[in-house]
Amino acid sequence: MITPCNDVITSFSAILIRIRKHSGKPTVRLMLVETAKTRAVYERFGTWGQCERWLASFMSSSVAKNKLVGVQKHLGRKNLAIIVSVMVSRCQLECLGFPRADCC
Secondary structure, rough: OOOOOOOEEEEEEEEEEEEEOOOOOOEEEEEEOOOOOOOOEEEEEEEEHHHHHHHHOOOOOHHHHHHHHHHHHHHHHEEEEEEEEEEHHHHHHHOOOOOOOOOO
């Protein structure tokens, strides 16, 4: 039985972790942790450019550009950055290919 997609917008914290590689562009692990109720966790790995596009699709364009420039600089210095209050629906996450990481 197929369950309908829940379009409720939920608040997540976005945690970005830069993973160093021996060659090529560094990979970034993007984890989205729900800040209410179930504490669902979604994650994907990609380049900074991919993460930037995913995050920009969740945020308004004016906020995204300013915030993401700062996040990229911080990620370059500390290998870890956190964005609080990213508003997105679980359907949108699933459509962008974010699997739920806290399930078996």
